[in-house]
Amino acid sequence: MARRGLKRTLRKYWVFYLMMLPVIVQLFLNNYLPMFGIIVAFKDYNLTDGFFGSPWNGFKNFEYLFKTRDALVITRNTILYNLSFVVLNLVFPIIFALMLNELRHRFLAKVHQTFLFLPYFLSPIVLSYIVYAFLGEFGFVNYTILPLFDMEKIAFYFETKWWPVILPLINTWKNLAYYVVIYMAAMLGIDDEYYEAATIDGAGRWRQTVSITLPLLVPVMVVMSLLQIGRVMFADFGLFYMVPRDSGMLFEVTNVIDTYVYRTFLVFGDIGLSSAAGFYQAIVGFVLVLAANWIVRRINKENALF
Amino acid sequence: MASQAAEEKGRFANRNLVSGKVQFLLHAFFALYSLACIMPIALIVAVSFSTEEDILRSGYKFFPENFSLDAYKFLFIDWFAIVRAYGVQLFVIVVGTVLSVLMMAMYAYPISRLDFPHRRFFSFFAIFTMLFNGGLIPWYIVYVNLLHLKDSIWALIMPFLAQAFWILVMRTFFQNSIPPAVLESARIDGAGEFTAFLRIAMPLSKPVLASVALFQTLLYWNDFFLPMVFIVSQEKMTVQYMMYKALQNIQFIAQNPTIAAEITRSGGQIKLPSETVRMAMGVMGIGPVVLAYPFFQRYFVKGLTIGAVKG
Numbered sequence: 001m002a003r004r005g006l007k008r009t010l011r012k013y014w015v016f017y018l019m020m021l022p023v024i025v026q027l028f029l030n031n032y033l034p035m036f037g038i039i040v041a042f043k044d045y046n047l048t049d050g051f052f053g054s055p056w057n058g059f060k061n062f063e064y065l066f067k068t069r070d071a072l073v074i075t076r077n078t079i080l081y082n083l084s085f086v087v088l089n090l091v092f093p094i095i096f097a098l099m100l101n102e103l104r105h106r107f108l109a110k111v112h113q114t115f116l117f118l119p120y121f122l123s124p125i126v127l128s129y130i131v132y133a134f135l136g137e138f139g140f141v142n143y144t145i146l147p148l149f150d151m152e153k154i155a156f157y158f159e160t161k162w163w164p165v166i167l168p169l170i171n172t173w174k175n176l177a178y179y180v181v182i183y184m185a186a187m188l189g190i191d192d193e194y195y196e197a198a199t200i201d202g203a204g205r206w207r208q209t210v211s212i213t214l215p216l217l218v219p220v221m222v223v224m225s226l227l228q229i230g231r232v233m234f235a236d237f238g239l240f241y242m243v244p245r246d247s248g249m250l251f252e253v254t255n256v257i258d259t260y261v262y263r264t265f266l267v268f269g270d271i272g273l274s275s276a277a278g279f280y281q282a283i284v285g286f287v288l289v290l291a292a293n294w295i296v297r298r299i300n301k302e303n304a305l306f
Numbered sequence: 307m308a309s310q311a312a313e314e315k316g317r318f319a320n321r322n323l324v325s326g327k328v329q330f331l332l333h334a335f336f337a338l339y340s341l342a343c344i345m346p347i348a349l350i351v352a353v354s355f356s357t358e359e360d361i362l363r364s365g366y367k368f369f370p371e372n373f374s375l376d377a378y379k380f381l382f383i384d385w386f387a388i389v390r391a392y393g394v395q396l397f398v399i400v401v402g403t404v405l406s407v408l409m410m411a412m413y414a415y416p417i418s419r420l421d422f423p424h425r426r427f428f429s430f431f432a433i434f435t436m437l438f439n440g441g442l443i444p445w446y447i448v449y450v451n452l453l454h455l456k457d458s459i460w461a462l463i464m465p466f467l468a469q470a471f472w473i474l475v476m477r478t479f480f481q482n483s484i485p486p487a488v489l490e491s492a493r494i495d496g497a498g499e500f501t502a503f504l505r506i507a508m509p510l511s512k513p514v515l516a517s518v519a520l521f522q523t524l525l526y527w528n529d530f531f532l533p534m535v536f537i538v539s540q541e542k543m544t545v546q547y548m549m550y551k552a553l554q555n556i557q558f559i560a561q562n563p564t565i566a567a568e569i570t571r572s573g574g575q576i577k578l579p580s581e582t583v584r585m586a587m588g589v590m591g592i593g594p595v596v597l598a599y600p601f602f603q604r605y606f607v608k609g610l611t612i613g614a615v616k617g
Contacts, residue, residue, distance in 0.1 A: 009423050015499040016416035020428060023413035026468040029448060031435040037444025051447060099332050108333060114600050115340035118347070121599045122592070123528035125549045129588040130346040132553060133353065133366050138581055140349060143365020173342075178610060185611045237531065245554065261442050266535065271443060278441030286438045293437075306433050 041279035045271045061276035070260060074277070078256040081167060081240075082232045086225050088172045093179030094221070098209060100180065101187050113177075120177040124238025127170060131243050135166075157245060160253045167254070171239055179224065186220040187213060223296050223303045230292025233257065233285035257281045347592060354378070354586040358579035366581075377582035381590070384564035387540070388548075388590060394459065395544045399526040402463040407519050411511070414473045415503050418480035429477070432470040446535065461536040462544065466525055472518045475612055479514040480507060517609030520602050527595065545591050552587040556580040559587070 010017070037051065044057040065071050096116070103109040122130075134140045135156035142153045156162055194212045203211065235256035244254040255263075257277060265274035297304035349368055353361060354377050356370040364371070381388065413432070417425040439445075455461040484507050492502045508515070533547035543551075551558040559565060559578065569578075599606075 013416070013422055013424075013499070016419075016422060019412040019500065019503070020416055022409045023468045023473070024428075024431070026409065026464070027432065027435055027470075029453070030445070030465055030468065031439060033448050033452075034440030034444035035438060036440070037447060038440040040444055040447070050451065099335065102328070102332060103336075104329055105333070108336075112333075112336035112340060114603060115343045116336075117599065117603055117606070118343045118596065121524065121528075121595050123530065123546055123595075125528075125530050125546050125553070126588065126592050128553055129350055129549070129585070129592075133346065133349045133585065136366070138361055138365045140366045140368075144367070181607050181610045242530070242550070265443055265446070275441070275443045278443055282439060282441050289437050305436060306430065 038275075038279055038282060040271070041275040043275075045275070057272075061272040062280070065273050065276040065280070068273075070255070071277070073252060074255050074257045074260045077240075077253065078235045078258075079232055081164075081256065082228070082235065084168050085171050085175075086228045086232075088168055089175060089179050089228065090221055090225055092172055093176055093183055094214075094217070096176060097180045097183035097187060098213065101184060102205070113180075116180065117177040119174045122174065124236075124242040127174065127239070128242040128245060131166065131170065132245065135162075157247045158249045160250055163244060163250055163253045167239060167243065170243060171236070182224060183217065183220065186217055190216050219299055222299060226292045226296050226299075227303075230289040231285070232288060233281050235259070237262065347596060350585045350588045350592065354582055354589045356582055358582050361581045374582075376579055377586035380565075380579060380583050381559070381586050383568045384562050387562060387564070390541060391543050391545045391548050394462075394542055395527065395546075398459065398462045398544065399523055402466060402526045403519050403522045405463070406467045406469070406522050407515055409467055410469065410473050410518065411476055411508065411515065412503070413468070414476035415480055415507055417473075418477045418484075420481075420486075429474075432468075432473045436470045449536065456536055457538045457542065458536070459542055462529070462532045462542075463526075465532060466522065466529070469522075472521065475609075476511070476514055476518065479511055479612065484510050513605075513608060514612065517605045517612070520605050521609055524595075549587055549591040552584055556584050559583060 040051065040054075041061055042056055042058060043054045044060070045051070045054045049055070100109060100112065103112070132139065135142075135154075137155075139156075141156075146153060154162070156166075190213065194216075195208055198208050198212060235258045237258040240254055240256045241259045241262065244250045247254075258281075261274050261278045261281070264270045264277065293305050345368070349366060352368050352370055353366050355373055355375070356367070357372050357374040357376060360367075360371045413428070416422050417429045417432075419425065449461055449465070450456045453464075455464070488506055488510075489502050492506055497505065528546065529544075530546040530550050533542070533544050534550070537543060537547065556578065
């Protein structure tokens with residue numbers, strides 16, 4: 001019975017399977033095969049023996065990885081930076097969205113929004129150019145700003161202490177427009193009746209913002225933040241690799257799991273360490289994404305992935 | 307149109323916006339912030355039009371002390387390298403965007419159809435790729451050892467062809483904006499499923515297709531990771547990758563055979579104006595996006611908001 005049902009389905013919808021075939025093949029090659037390939041972390045991989053021929057070596061790669069200080073540094077950097085991004089991507093976009101929403105002049109509001117969007121379109125390479133133009137040896141900061149305060153030149157690409165400020169700043173500048181658009185869309189969805197009633201009750205604009213707009217935005221804020229927290233183990237490779245210009249002196253504060261995996265593999269050729277770090281990221285990341293999705297689902301089914 | 311304007315006016319009246327003085331302050335704030343968005347780009351442009359001596363003496367400035375095209379002249383000694391990088395980039399963008407939008411639409415359409423029994427399974431097949439991924443090494447092994455795409459231009463296109471996120475966005479759009487009755491009447495007229503998809507579903511979905519196409523274009527234009535991982539030969543470099551090389555090590559430009567020959571021939575007359583050439587290279591890569599995005603911004607905003615409703 002079931003088989004006949006399947007047969008009928010296949011006959012009726014064979015065009016659909018054919019249409020889906022290219023993406024099925026692509027996802028299989030690009031995503032599913034590497035998922036199985038993750039077991040390479042338990043192997044002593046070498047090129048001559050290849051994927052299947054290389055001998056197993058149990059948890060050796062993980063032992064090596066967690067014996068290094070790098071494991072601690074990259075975990076700390078990845079999580080702390082990402083958490084700071086979650087907070088910054090909440091506070092500033094909300095403030096900007098509230099302010100943009102107050103503007104009465106439609107055309108000027110559009111103009112502001114267009115400028116706001118510019119950084120969002122820039123590639124990590126362009127970001128690295130911009131940061132270099134300001135912080136480089138001949139940069140604007142060293143030649144124009146610091147002399148104003150009678151300060152010595154700073155070798156930004158060699159001193160770690162500046163980067164925990166610079167990276168969140170750049171990230172916020174770049175991504176502001178994205179979150180502003182999301183929060184403004186949510187504000188448009190708020191029913192006018194609330195504001196009408198509040199106006200009749202004599203509530204001013206500030207009061208309305210605090211008592212109506214912000215509380216009604218809370219679900220969106222929670223969902224947007226949770227989605228980011230779910231991905232707290234995955235760093236923006238471009239930001240952390242390109243913007244500090246891969247400067248070895250800065251690794252203590254710029255090395256994240258993604259840059260570590262890339263460097264140990266493609267620069268130093270240590271497949272064992274790299275694949276162990278990749279495995280660690282994938283598994284912890286998977287658990288966190290599932291957890292975040294589970295909570296999002298309980299708040300608003302519409303926003304959950306599944 | 308008129309009623310919409312009236313509605314808008316009504317909305318603003320109800321919302322009892324803040325007073326004129328505050329309006330002015332808000333506009334002033336946003337004007338300043340707009341400057342903060344545009345000035346960094348202006349700095350790069352200004353340096354690219356400066357003389358190297360000025361930069362070495364007084365640093366990067368927003369206004370060139372002496373206007374100069376030296377950096378561009380130097381960069382264009384080997385103009386072919388630049389044109390070729392743009393060519394590679396353009397090829398990757400056009401082929402990648404067209405292929406990916408088509409492929410994703412063809413996948414999203416069946417799973418949007420409520421009468422398709424396997425739609426849940428295939429939705430999850432896509433969604434799972436957003437939850438779990440094998441990481442860099444197994445992925446690299448697949449592309450290099452299995453597909454043999456090392457140093458191939460396809461390695462710059464293939465990895466971005468299917469994005470689960472946009473498949474879901476398209477699925478939701480198809481579900482909400484293609485009336486099943488229209489598809490039903492097409493079927494009665496004898497149209498096959500694929501014809502219905504091509505003639506009815508696709509034209510009705512232009513907005514979402516445009517948004518996804520723009521995001522894919524931006525993804526392909528901004529990418530540096532794939533050439534960094536896969537590309538070895540000079541002639542397959544993209545614009546972003548050349549920019550990366552130039553910032554990382556400016557000697558990269560002087561090592562270019564055509565430019566090196568020119569330097570030798572001049573007997574040391576031509577020197578590499580490293581800081582300004584670097585920024586000229588930056589301008590080459592920034593220009594197209596900065597000039598184009600104001601026209602397409604609308605579709606990006608649309609794409610972001612439909613994406614956020616159902617991600």
